[in-house]
Amino acid sequence: MSAQSSSLENRASRARRFAALVRKESYQIVRDPSSILIAFVLPLILLFLFGYGVSLDTTQTRIGLVIEEEAPLTRDLAAGFQASRYFTVAVGRDRREFEEDLVLGRVRGIVVIPKSFMADYAAGRHPALQVLVDGSDPNTANFVQNYAQATVANWERQRLNDGGGRPPAISAEQRFWFNPELTSRNFLVPGSIAIVMTLVGTLLTSLVVAREWERGTMEAMMATPVSAAELLAGKLLPYFILGLTSMTLCVLLAVFLFGVPFRGSVAALYALSATFLMPALGQGLLISAATKNQFLASQLALISAFLPAFLLSGFLFEINSMPTVIQWITFIVPARYLIPSLQTVFLAGDIWPMFGKAIAAMLLIGSVFFALAARSTRKRIG
């Protein structure tokens, strides 16, 4: 046999081994209820939870409204607050009336229309309000502050339209682009897609590898001519496809069921998701190289992948408001790059410079994971 034909034959049998491994893995995915559960049922539950259950919107926030000087003008402004769907208002004459309520959490903030308000307004100066908020809950505090300003701005505009007033001096006016209603669903749902892919990529992958060790099939595989690289690749490809399938299901649900806008391109969506699966799968492999036990693998995956994707990715908590050290840590959380990009694809459109940076970062983290995993994966036991 010539050297050439033997290398050809080698390549053919390598291809056949790889195909056999992929086929085996696919059968197992389809037949194993737990992979279906993680890849399709869990995403549904998550999506429904973030679509319907969890809402970060503030409506009907209780505040105390202090009118220091009764006048038609201030009463009119107070009415503006009372009519707002964002606030439930208790009216008083002195801020001290609400101080205790604020401490006890009965009101989320105190809005004071000060004595100077009338004078300022009359002088054409931008009238100032005083807003006291509970800083221990920054999220709500921000909302109270922003919505209080917005309510005043609204009121001023209203008076202008009614012809009852004069155009105010220049004042900052807030407008929320892309998600004008600030519906939290619209940015939670794209974010939860990243969580779902973390589950499929890292949790499921590390679980199935650990299961092969527990059942002794890994040992039987390794004693055949298959190479370690083929074994790994044969594991990765099916879960890569499963991750993208699961993501597609989520996107379809997000757009057609929850009505989340989709302003970017499908190409960008898949480019970002596919890249994200690199570090996710790499991390799954790394975990399964570290432990051969399903219980431990799931613990490691939850702590090292799922929780960071949840907490340190900007999904629920603003990264900029985290302590500096924690902010550094977020740079190695792959979901941190995916989530803002996905939110952009859904709500804004394709912004390739941003995506490019995210993709580069995810590839970098992914290649580190893969390098580490490849180093610790040999065809050896113990």
Add this chain to the structure above:
Amino acid sequence: MSDNAPFVRIADVVKRFGDAPPALDHISGEILGGRITGLVGPDGAGKTTLIRLMTGLMVPGEGKVEVLGFDTVTSAADIQAAIGYMPQRFGLYEDLSVQENLNLYADLRGLPLGERTATFDELLEFTDLKRFTTRLAGKLSGGMKQKLGLACALLRKPRLLLLDEPGVGVDPISRRDLWKMVENLTKEGIGVVWSTAYLDEAEACDSVLLLNEGKLLFTGSPIELTERVADRVFKVSGITQGRRQALARYLDDENVVDGVIQGEAIRLVMKPQTMPGGPDDGSVTPKMATTTPRFEDAFIDMLGGGPGGRSKLAETQTPFAVENAKPVIEAHGLTKRFGDFTAADTITFDIPRGQIFGLLGPNGAGKSTTFKMLCGLLKPTAGEGRVAGFDLRRDAAEARNRLGYMAQKFSLYGDLSVAQNLSFFAGVYGLSGTRKRDRIQLMTEIFGFARLLDMSAKDLPLGLKQRLALACAVLHEPEALFLDEPTSGVDPITRREFWTHINGLVEKGVTVLVTTHFMDEAEYCDRISLIYRGRSIALGSPDELKAQVASDKLPDPTMEDAFIALVEGSEAKEAA
């Protein structure tokens, strides 16, 4: 490599894991083609480690392993292309069908497409799995899984076949079938390594490597080993009463190396140039004859003999009055169904006080199900069970207080120390105050736990774990003792010691229910029930069951012969 060069050369191999004593301690040996080489020893002897070294999946710490002329460290890939390996639990994918498993391994081993149909046909024929190609491997019986595992290892005819404990948990019929298949392979020149903890399997090998705690005790043909005790093995029969007492007396004789109960008789291994005396039990004239030595006789002789016949545990046991004729353990039509699967089907038996009753059968036959119903761990679908007169449905707590339970495998708290385990189980069984302290103190003395009290139970060697499990089960001096596969995998010396305690306790009126798949262990029982596919297919004393199947062709059947014949008989009846 010349034709008669050994297939495997093991040269002074040492393998350590962490700080533990070496798993393999300076092992050397050879494995030849065309024969079955047994890798024999109790659990923890180093069998699996040695096989993994041969596959190249593990590298030796010191020394060298050469397989088919290749070094396992530098040429693992060449070895893996030429061997067939069946790990423990057979290495099958349970979610894949029989055919899909075969296809997978055919692809991985690079079986050319053109040869597939013929090879699959031949292997399916050979393993009798043709009818089951579409069945998922997870739904096969233990015996069928084992055959499929073998078929997968044989796909591309290997030169060397490595089988890691292929006989574990499989019914004796499948075990015998597998052995025949493997024997046929050796005729084609294939070298076979068969690792096992069963000494009867060892005896059938062409040659063996006998391992114990990582050390090589013997290498050569089993006959060579058994010859060492030739003319020293005796069968004492005709003992009219108290064979357990007689055995205890024999074991205390310094000339007796080993002794076990074998049905109505006692089997003894004597020191060279000595003869057993009479049993001193007033029985007329016991018959005494030399008998064919077995592998186990020689193994124990090599380990320096078994323990004496005294059981301190039994000596301190308060006797239960035997005259009470009421059975202590009763099973009446016990049935357990899981969905449409009947795990145990109308199982009925009584155990009188002071007897050992055995449930014998392969894994999955329904032994453990029956067992669990009788200790109140599983609610029967139909029928009733009683322990010490208490109905397990109505007075489960009362009944449970009167029984001691030693579960299959290690069931103690591994992270608790020896002392904590004893104290915990004493508490569970309602002991307190001085009695608790005294009993724990006593167990510590009897089983030699004094230096080990602070050790985590999980770090104990297997034999000591077994002792601790027994100690925990008898702390409260139970009337009935439930032992689920109590000696599976332990070394023969520990096994002897264990049975000395059990025999002693039984003499004091404790009643014992034991499950086992060791055929020879069944001979220690007063009566046994053969459980097969959920039903009791035969019940009687070991000698009665053996007599049932004795024929001209097989005048002196072993327990395994009896089992196989009775199962085949029951299947024939069912088919008719």
